[in-house]
Amino acid sequence: xxxxxxxxxxxxxxxxxxxxxxxxxxxxxxxxxxxxxxxxxxxxxxxxxxxxxxxxxxxxxxxxxxxxxxxxxxxxxxxxxxxxxxxxxxxxxxxxxxxxxxxxxxxxxxxxxxxxxxxxxxxxxxxxxxxxxxxxxxxxxxxxxxxxxxxxxxxxxxxxxxxxxxxxxxxxxxxxxxxxxxxxxxxxxxxxxxxxxxxxxxxxxxxxxxxxxxxxxxxxxxxxxxxxxxxxxxxxxxxxxxxxxxxxx
DNA sequence: CCGGTTGTTCAGCG
DNA sequence: GCGCTGAACAACCG
Numbered sequence: 001x002x003x004x005x006x007x008x009x010x011x012x013x014x015x016x017x018x019x020x021x022x023x024x025x026x027x028x029x030x031x032x033x034x035x036x037x038x039x040x041x042x043x044x045x046x047x048x049x050x051x052x053x054x055x056x057x058x059x060x061x062x063x064x065x066x067x068x069x070x071x072x073x074x075x076x077x078x079x080x081x082x083x084x085x086x087x088x089x090x091x092x093x094x095x096x097x098x099x100x101x102x103x104x105x106x107x108x109x110x111x112x113x114x115x116x117x118x119x120x121x122x123x124x125x126x127x128x129x130x131x132x133x134x135x136x137x138x139x140x141x142x143x144x145x146x147x148x149x150x151x152x153x154x155x156x157x158x159x160x161x162x163x164x165x166x167x168x169x170x171x172x173x174x175x176x177x178x179x180x181x182x183x184x185x186x187x188x189x190x191x192x193x194x195x196x197x198x199x200x201x202x203x204x205x206x207x208x209x210x211x212x213x214x215x216x217x218x219x220x221x222x223x224x225x226x227x228x229x230x231x232x233x234x235x236x237x238x239x240x241x242x243x244x245x246x247x248x249x
Numbered sequence: 250c251c252g253g254t255t256g257t258t259c260a261g262c263g
Numbered sequence: 264g265c266g267c268t269g270a271a272c273a274a275c276c277g
Contacts, residue, residue, distance in 0.1 A: 002255060002256075003255050003256095006255075049255095049256075049257095063256080063257075064255095064256085065256045065257065065272075065273085066254060066255070066256045066257085066272090066273080066274085067254085067256090067272080067273045067274045067275075068256090068273090068274085069274075069275090078274085094273095094274085095272085095273055095274065097256090097257075097258090097272090142256090144256095144257090151255050151256075152254085152255055152256085153255050154255085201255095208255090227266090227267085229268095230254095230256090231253090231254080
């Protein structure tokens with residue numbers, strides 16, 4: 001389920017419980033989830049792929065990882081990791097990572113790094129990119145400190161849209177292209193959000209899981225690239241690989 | 250039925 | 264301490 005836009009959808013769906021008091025807690029989490037009992041939800045927030053349930057003095061951080069899921073006012077066979085009950089319904093989280101964050105969230109999260117956040121800062125993202133000249137684009141787009149909320153689909157689609165080869169080293173990519181990349185990552189994330197709500201996300205994929213380049217009509221490459229070794233779909237013909245700068249070994 | 254995956258952390262090693 | 268690798272987690276789809 002979980003790239004940034006999917007977590008924004010979760011936040012929107014959870015809105016019905018904002019301001020509500022937790023009247024029952026259960027779940028198989030090893031964390032002390034009982035402390036949520038009787039607490040009022042101050043707000044639901046997201047930071048990239050993190051779903052944050054904010055109470056007065058602490059926050060529950062849910063990360064759905066690869067396999068996590070949630071249900072609102074519905075159940076399934078599996079035991080929830082966390083179940084929160086309110087007077088108007090309940091929300092269950094399954095097979096997710098759950099942690100508590102104490103105190104002020106602003107001390108923990110850089111909101112300007114979240115591609116879905118109103119405080120998203122393109123310039124800061126570009127500066128972070130430039131600070132890691134040896135990093136490959138395919139890895140940079142999965143770096144949650146630079147593009148919090150970006151995942152493997154976003155990575156593949158953004159690089160394909162901008163005709164940038166995933167194996168480009170940041171140092172070799174012109175600054176203007178880096179700036180475009182940062183902007184387009186947010187733009188695509190909001191397209192993702194809209195299409196996911198319409199249940200048409202998959203049909204809008206241009207590269208991810210595709211076998212043919214629709215621009216060149218030749219086979220796309222599928223390879224596990226970069227430090228992250230994640231599945232990458234790309235076209236050798238139309239996705240530009242910039243020449244290495246002499247200084248960059 | 251098996252293989253693969255929209256993700257992250259951590260132990261172990263050289 | 265570093266970077267790299269593999270394991271672990273765990274659910275669903277095709």
